[in-house]
Amino acid sequence: xxxxxxxxxxxxxxxxxxxxxxxxxxxxxxxxxxxxxxxxxxxxxxxxxxxxxxxxxxxxxxxxxxxxxxxxxxxxxxxxxxxxxxxxxxxxxxxxxxxxxxxxxxxxxxx
Amino acid sequence: xxxxxxxxxxxxxxxxxxxxxxxxxxxxxxxxxxxxxxxxxxxxxxxxxxxxxxxxxxxxxxxxxxxxxxxxxxxxxxxxxxxxxxxxxxxxxxxxxxxxxxxxxxxxxxxxxx
Numbered sequence: 001x002x003x004x005x006x007x008x009x010x011x012x013x014x015x016x017x018x019x020x021x022x023x024x025x026x027x028x029x030x031x032x033x034x035x036x037x038x039x040x041x042x043x044x045x046x047x048x049x050x051x052x053x054x055x056x057x058x059x060x061x062x063x064x065x066x067x068x069x070x071x072x073x074x075x076x077x078x079x080x081x082x083x084x085x086x087x088x089x090x091x092x093x094x095x096x097x098x099x100x101x102x103x104x105x106x107x108x109x110x111x
Numbered sequence: 112x113x114x115x116x117x118x119x120x121x122x123x124x125x126x127x128x129x130x131x132x133x134x135x136x137x138x139x140x141x142x143x144x145x146x147x148x149x150x151x152x153x154x155x156x157x158x159x160x161x162x163x164x165x166x167x168x169x170x171x172x173x174x175x176x177x178x179x180x181x182x183x184x185x186x187x188x189x190x191x192x193x194x195x196x197x198x199x200x201x202x203x204x205x206x207x208x209x210x211x212x213x214x215x216x217x218x219x220x221x222x223x224x225x
Contacts, residue, residue: 099143100145102155103154
């Protein structure tokens with residue numbers, strides 16, 4: 001079955017540590033996105049990529065980094081510069097002109 | 112700058128009733144308007160979507176009404192069921208290349224009571 005796989009489901013980060021969230025899709029979609037979800041604030045765009053080896057900052061890119069070396073993969077690194085990283089992170093991909101398909105999310109907690 | 116405003120923030124409806132969630136947008140270049148349903152701990156799932164060349168789209172118990180002149184669209188859930196209890200997000204986008212990303216509303220938490 002086609003879809004988006006996010007891993008891990010739960011992730012714990014220590015202060016000052018970088019962590020990487022995985023996102024893989026087998027839908028053959030060109031565009032991929034990372035969103036952060038906090039309670040009561042909806043979905044906020046972190047980074048997005050329209051094609052391989054190209055990506056753009058979203059509304060809240062500070063403290064995050066991404067890469068897009070393969071069409072299927074769009075990992076997100078939460079760096080130590082992100083001061084409040086505890087949130088639910090959602091990856092999505094999109095067929096041009098249609099809606100997103102979301103993954104099941106990664107819940108990141110700072111310990 | 113919020114380009115899609117969603118209301119209400121929360122909604123309680125009795126089983127069998129009609130749930131109505133409203134969204135308003137500012138960018139007249141938007142031409143794709145989806146609604147997403149999200150259950151706790153899960154990613155949002157596409158529920159129904161509309162393009163501005165029609166004023167209404169119905170899929171089962173879910174209907175989108177679209178008013179282009181008012182720049183508003185709404186989701187109606189007929190015969191609401193407890194299983195519909197979830198958070199609903201409206202969204203909008205253009206289909207233009209680099210701008211083809213969805214802008215989401217802030218979400219409506221729907222609770223359907225017995």
